[in-house]
Amino acid sequence: MTLDKNILNRSLIAVGKDNSTYEFQINNRYEYSTKGQKLKVEFIEEADGFLLISCEGVRYPVEIASVRQNEYEVLVNGVSYTFSIETPFSLKRRQILAAQKPVNESEEIHAPMPGKIVNVLVAAGQEVQPGDAILVLEAMKMQNTLTATSKGTISKIDVKIGQTVSKDDLLVEIKR
Amino acid sequence: MIKSILIANRGEIAIRIARTAHRMGIKTFGIRTKKEPNAVYLQKVDKIVDFPETDGSIPEFLDIANLVKLAVDNNIESMHPGYGYLSENAEFAKACRNAGIIFIGPSPEIIKAMGDKIIAKEIAHRSNVPMLSGTLGGIPNADAAVVEANRLGYPIIIKAASGGGGRGMRICRQESEVRPNFELATAEARTAFNDPTVFIEKYLENPKHVEFQIVADKYGNVVHLGERECSIQRKHQKLMEEAPSPALDDELRSRMADAAVRLAKEAKYESLGTVEFLLDANKNFYFMEMNTRIQVEHPVTEMITGLNLVELQLLIASGEELPITQNDVHLDGWAIECRINAEDVQSGFTPSIGMIKNLRLPSDNNIRIDSGVRIGTEITPFFDSMIAKLIVHGKDRNDAIQLALHSLEHFHVMGVKTTIPFCKAVLHNDVFRNGDFNTSFIEKDLKSLIYKEVHEELIAALFAVSNYNIENEYNTGDETETSEASVDPWVLQKRIRHL
Numbered sequence: 001m002t003l004d005k006n007i008l009n010r011s012l013i014a015v016g017k018d019n020s021t022y023e024f025q026i027n028n029r030y031e032y033s034t035k036g037q038k039l040k041v042e043f044i045e046e047a048d049g050f051l052l053i054s055c056e057g058v059r060y061p062v063e064i065a066s067v068r069q070n071e072y073e074v075l076v077n078g079v080s081y082t083f084s085i086e087t088p089f090s091l092k093r094r095q096i097l098a099a100q101k102p103v104n105e106s107e108e109i110h111a112p113m114p115g116k117i118v119n120v121l122v123a124a125g126q127e128v129q130p131g132d133a134i135l136v137l138e139a140m141k142m143q144n145t146l147t148a149t150s151k152g153t154i155s156k157i158d159v160k161i162g163q164t165v166s167k168d169d170l171l172v173e174i175k176r
Numbered sequence: 177m178i179k180s181i182l183i184a185n186r187g188e189i190a191i192r193i194a195r196t197a198h199r200m201g202i203k204t205f206g207i208r209t210k211k212e213p214n215a216v217y218l219q220k221v222d223k224i225v226d227f228p229e230t231d232g233s234i235p236e237f238l239d240i241a242n243l244v245k246l247a248v249d250n251n252i253e254s255m256h257p258g259y260g261y262l263s264e265n266a267e268f269a270k271a272c273r274n275a276g277i278i279f280i281g282p283s284p285e286i287i288k289a290m291g292d293k294i295i296a297k298e299i300a301h302r303s304n305v306p307m308l309s310g311t312l313g314g315i316p317n318a319d320a321a322v323v324e325a326n327r328l329g330y331p332i333i334i335k336a337a338s339g340g341g342g343r344g345m346r347i348c349r350q351e352s353e354v355r356p357n358f359e360l361a362t363a364e365a366r367t368a369f370n371d372p373t374v375f376i377e378k379y380l381e382n383p384k385h386v387e388f389q390i391v392a393d394k395y396g397n398v399v400h401l402g403e404r405e406c407s408i409q410r411k412h413q414k415l416m417e418e419a420p421s422p423a424l425d426d427e428l429r430s431r432m433a434d435a436a437v438r439l440a441k442e443a444k445y446e447s448l449g450t451v452e453f454l455l456d457a458n459k460n461f462y463f464m465e466m467n468t469r470i471q472v473e474h475p476v477t478e479m480i481t482g483l484n485l486v487e488l489q490l491l492i493a494s495g496e497e498l499p500i501t502q503n504d505v506h507l508d509g510w511a512i513e514c515r516i517n518a519e520d521v522q523s524g525f526t527p528s529i530g531m532i533k534n535l536r537l538p539s540d541n542n543i544r545i546d547s548g549v550r551i552g553t554e555i556t557p558f559f560d561s562m563i564a565k566l567i568v569h570g571k572d573r574n575d576a577i578q579l580a581l582h583s584l585e586h587f588h589v590m591g592v593k594t595t596i597p598f599c600k601a602v603l604h605n606d607v608f609r610n611g612d613f614n615t616s617f618i619e620k621d622l623k624s625l626i627y628k629e630v631h632e633e634l635i636a637a638l639f640a641v642s643n644y645n646i647e648n649e650y651n652t653g654d655e656t657e658t659s660e661a662s663v664d665p666w667v668l669q670k671r672i673r674h675l
Contacts, residue, residue, distance in 0.1 A: 010645065014637035022634060024638060032641075043642075048534065050534060055635055058631075062636075074640050074643075079597045079627075081637070085640060112526055115557055139527045142525075142560075144524070167529070
């Protein structure tokens, strides 16, 4: 396999949501190392279609939930983990950009799932704190309260009570 | 004996009912709706009837007129409402009766009495069943509410007489909160239940929720089938149940069971029923309400009694005498039910919508899975999120916990997120294992809502990195080499799957 030449000794870093980092050296497709420790890795696709990752002899059921460019949401034992995958170069670039770029000026709240708006708990111009309830979305007979993650002022409300929304629809905007 | 049943429900409970009816030689009819025309439950019934075209303003399984019409038009003798939907709707039971259809459940009068919490409390009072102190009737106005609240002492709770499922309830911890909460509760009760009546009760902080299963026939025979422990709840939604309850000893069990049976006899109850109690830290118990349907968590009772509750329900509805007496009921071992919901626990239990791409179920002696889905089933926002129930039967509580954990480790769902990691977290928790928990367990005792294996995050990072590596290695290489022949079979498989 000539292809293996391309990936020999490549280094990739998984950056978690809480900025925890896991750096791996990829020796070849079945051999990784992290923090100087070699890991023997095998992917097993089982007859019924489930995917297992076997690492140092221990098997874990895994699944890719979503991929957006270099952002991966994966499930291990049904537990979700999100990482952005960086090369040493792109990580450096990311850190430099983060230092230069001003903080995003507004937070957009999108519908996490399709459903019906059963209550809007804020008005335009109202100040909110992280954790404040913004609106209630009903889906699967369950009432889900969507909350603000940042402090700011409600600058836009795009929905009314009783309105049906699709996944990812913009609902409310908070100006920081 | 009843000869045919229209199952006015869907999902796992429709399958559960069909299974027993089939074994008893009763013909089952399932209802096909436009929302899930290929649902699994439709394969388990003898005959499918299509729900008629409507303007869609009333969900199918809440549409009394059309459901009754379906039964009449197809000459179906009886109606099984399952749980949820119209199962505790007196109007539905009455509409069935008026159309000459046997409603599988108690009479409309009993459903109405138990659905009205004030009447239910009166029955409990007459049968000398302990209750939280409070008013027996409704509260006429805010002034009366304040007087009553001050008499009881705080905290108190204002409840809608026709409420249920955690709706229409307001807790007051001091006098100043009574007036505004009385107005809110009354308004809420009027819009939600079309009945503004509210009453006041002493509020019990962090109780345990323990319920007794009873069965009663029309000849006055009432038998209890022991209790279920249902304190693992989030926002009044039960997530894991067990039978028996670790909080009860034989003496308390027998006192509570006596109370449940007394109440059922006083109400002239008929069919399956569940008497719900709250239990305080000093093991005092108080009547909360009576449910007049089959419960989601009924399998744990079936496991430890060896009885089939749907069979008993169908026998009673057919007018037969109970085939068992109290002396025939023996509680054997310990059962736990884990509700597997399509929910994203890590995002606040939000519904997880999508297609079940793959499913692997554990199988073993002493485990039972009641499920309404299969590979290819679409999880939609139209219905509740429960996709399966895992029920295990151990020889004692520790054995049941181990069996549940072992089974969950072999229970895999691909395509949607589930409550499996949550159930594992509960089963691993020391407070749960000691059996000393109450309804505040999830808030107070469960440090992490999900169970993670050691090194799991590292494995997740490794998996993400390896995928990125495989996806991207060819982009940097010579483009001409990426013909299918040179692609690793594993990568090819994956690409095909993602097409």
